[in-house]
Amino acid sequence: MASMEKRLQKELQAMTKDPPPGVQVDQESCSRVMNEWIVDLEGATGTLYEAEKFQLQFKFGSKYPFDSPQVTFLGPNIPIHPHVYSNGHICLSILTEDWSPALSVQSVCLSIVSMLSSCTEKKRPPDNAIYVKTCSKNPKKTRWWYHDDTV
Amino acid sequence: MSAETTSQNNNSPSSEDNNTAEEAAGTYECNICLETANDAVVSMCGHLFCWPCLHQWLETRRSRQTCPVCKAGISKDKVIPIYGRGNPNPQDPREKLPPRPPGQRSEPEGTGAFPNFGFGGDGGFQFSFGIGAFPFGIFASTFNFNDGRPAAPAPGSPQEAEEQFLSKVFLWVGIIFIFWLLIA
Ligand SMILES: [Zn+2]
Numbered sequence: 354m355a356s357m358e359k360r361l362q363k364e365l366q367a368m369t370k371d372p373p374p375g376v377q378v379d380q381e382s383c384s385r386v387m388n389e390w391i392v393d394l395e396g397a398t399g400t401l402y403e404a405e406k407f408q409l410q411f412k413f414g415s416k417y418p419f420d421s422p423q424v425t426f427l428g429p430n431i432p433i434h435p436h437v438y439s440n441g442h443i444c445l446s447i448l449t450e451d452w453s454p455a456l457s458v459q460s461v462c463l464s465i466v467s468m469l470s471s472c473t474e475k476k477r478p479p480d481n482a483i484y485v486k487t488c489s490k491n492p493k494k495t496r497w498w499y500h501d502d503t504v
Numbered sequence: 505m506s507a508e509t510t511s512q513n514n515n516s517p518s519s520e521d522n523n524t525a526e527e528a529a530g531t532y533e534c535n536i537c538l539e540t541a542n543d544a545v546v547s548m549c550g551h552l553f554c555w556p557c558l559h560q561w562l563e564t565r566r567s568r569q570t571c572p573v574c575k576a577g578i579s580k581d582k583v584i585p586i587y588g589r590g591n592p593n594p595q596d597p598r599e600k601l602p603p604r605p606p607g608q609r610s611e612p613e614g615t616g617a618f619p620n621f622g623f624g625g626d627g628g629f630q631f632s633f634g635i636g637a638f639p640f641g642i643f644a645s646t647f648n649f650n651d652g653r654p655a656a657p658a659p660g661s662p663q664e665a666e667e668q669f670l671s672k673v674f675l676w677v678g679i680i681f682i683f684w685l686l687i688a
């Protein structure tokens with residue numbers, strides 16, 4: 354537990370001091386509880402999401418960084434994207450099986466921004482309606498449902 | 505480094521010094537805990553970790569051990585401990601943690617003699633040899649058929665004790681081997 358908090362402190366410091374473009378940690382959210390962060394994202398210029406504002410929620414378990422954080426979009430504006438469900442769940446392999454402890458909040462945010470940036474057509478995943486009705490609250494269980502081929 | 509940071513540095517020279525010092529330290533940060541690496545090891549791909557951090561990661565993903573930074577293959581035997589100056593008796597950090605229990609398995613030749621198990625099940629000695637090692641199995645049965653094998657040693661003789669000991673050893677090897685086959 355202590356090592357997880359230590360690492361989150363370090364990450365928070367680094368992101369506050371030198372925030373990556375379009376990414377900003379909501380300081381107030383982390384001052385309440387260290388294991389839940391809110392991060393504000395802004396769609397990159399020249400992309401379909403230019404100037405749109407989004408919020409990401411990070412939830413860290415006690416095994417972080419050996420275990421990936423739970424990351425979902427939050428709030429009124431959930432980006433319309435083929436890998437983002439309308440309940441905020443994101444289908445991104447680094448959030449489940451491709452997670453590595455060398456990744457960080459910053460690298461996850463940058464991956465999500467670049468996932469948005471490479472989008473060519475704003476649409477929901479084809480199975481959005483069923484998924485949102487049947488999925489677990491924890492998006493980390495998504496892969497079993499969505500990537501059925503890995504079972 | 506963004507332009508913004510550079511301009512801040514120009515405003516306050518002391519913070520520039522801090523940054524330089526931090527960057528130098530950053531070179532030797534563990535890629536997992538982000539602290540200066542402690543009991544440092546470096547992977548073949550050149551990535552630095554504290555051994556305790558890397559060990560925990562390897563235990564987390566036992567079936568797929570990859571470098572957290574570049575996803576190259578990585579394992580306990582393929583990392584190099586780093587010893588700095590000032591410690592006259594450096595200890596390999598990989599030996600500090602409780603070593604993993606070694607896997608138990610018999611010699612691979614045993615596979616060839618496996619069918620003997622069914623036939624020799626009633627006789628302690630042949631049974632054990634039969635599954636113990638392939639060449640011995642042949643040897644034992646050949647001698648049995650030709651009756652060329654010396655008569656069983658007298659009870660209580662040192663020879664008999666030795667045979668019983670061997671028999672027990674091979675019996676255990678056999679059991680472990682069968683168990684291994686079942687779980688493999
Ligand atoms: Zn470390």
Ligand SMILES: [Zn+2]
Pocket residue numbers: 547549550551571572573574575576
């Ligand atoms: Zn590497």
